Amino acid sequence: MSQIRESELQVIRSFHTSQLIRNKYENILENLDSGIILFDSDGVLAFVNVQMAKLLGVPRKSLTGCTLTQLLRHPQLSRFKKKKIVRIYRETVFHKRRFHEIVDEFGRSWLITMTYGDQMEGDFLISVKDVSDFKRIEQSAYQNDKLAMLGKISASIAHEIRNPLTSIRGFIQLLRPHLVSLGKDEYARIILTEIDRANDIIYEFLNSSKPSAPETKIVSVSSLLKEVVLLTESEALMKGCQIDLHTDDTLPAYISVDVKQIKQVILNIIKNALDAIFEQHDEDITGMIHISAKDNGKHISICIADNGKGMDQNTLNHLFNPFFTTKESGTGLGLSVSYSIIRNHGGSIAVDSQVGAGTEFVITFPKLDLPNDE
């Protein structure tokens, strides 16, 4: 008798324990930071967790018991999400794809995983995970690899080009008296200046793409910007574009940088802005480049904004890649070199752009604390 009771009690106990475990797992699933949704073998939504309801932007209660068609007709589901769901559905059914990646309206990346088949006994599990941080890290690792490779290639190319240039320069100088006697001294002069220009370009490029630590000097941000703007004013004038430099002189901000390299970065960005304004074929818009510097306590940021043609998502994705250019005679090196210079300075570079409206680059440097700011 007591033995029967004992076994009954055991059944009750084990039922109780399994119930507790079940509740625990349900709790975990419900509050997981990934979104989870389960359709049963009849295609009816059997489970949806808090995060998934949040991602869909639909109250959780109104989802359970829905079919996919009913979900797609849900009045609170946005058109953007409906379109994405239909696309993922098609790719899963017709192409048997189990992993999907989407980018949402706010630029975040999501990995969507489909689990079905034997182990699911006819059920269909969909999980959605935010992989934006992972994507960012992956992208910057890829970027660093390419920049390291670019550094090596450019160093060897530069060596190979420099040597023949030096011998050409020497021979032209030897030929110069003969050219003078023919009245063609002008030719020699042009060849020599062009060779010097090519040498300068190689030197500048090598200097900036070298991974070595920058030769730093303490400079005031506003004087640095003034000097760079002076260098670009004539080109801007030629392109009918205004450059508006706005620095707060009452707030002296200093940074410790390799002046030559940082000037090159700012020049690259301004030149790109001038090109973008030139390519924006709207006669009614006056080309404007606003340059400003801000001090937010710990950092100094330099902002360069233009009202040029702007960039589409594809250009934005590849912007800092070596050799990426949308211009016929572009090199695609300006921004990749700028990126590595800023990284070598412990700074960062961010960009925001809209097609047809313009682009804004923000370079941020760690601020230097000078004991006696003047």
Ligand SMILES: Nc1ncnc2c1ncn2[C@@H]1O[C@H](COP(=O)(O)OP(=O)(O)O)[C@@H](O)[C@H]1O
């Ligand atoms: N201010 C800008 N407005 C629009 N597009 C830009 C801007 N700056 C850069 N870009 C885009 O980024 C690409 C890469 O720039 P960059 O590395 O300087 O190379 P390049 O100027 O030789 O093309 C450009 O070809 C252009 O498409």
Ligand SMILES: [Mg+2]
């Ligand atoms: Mg450029």
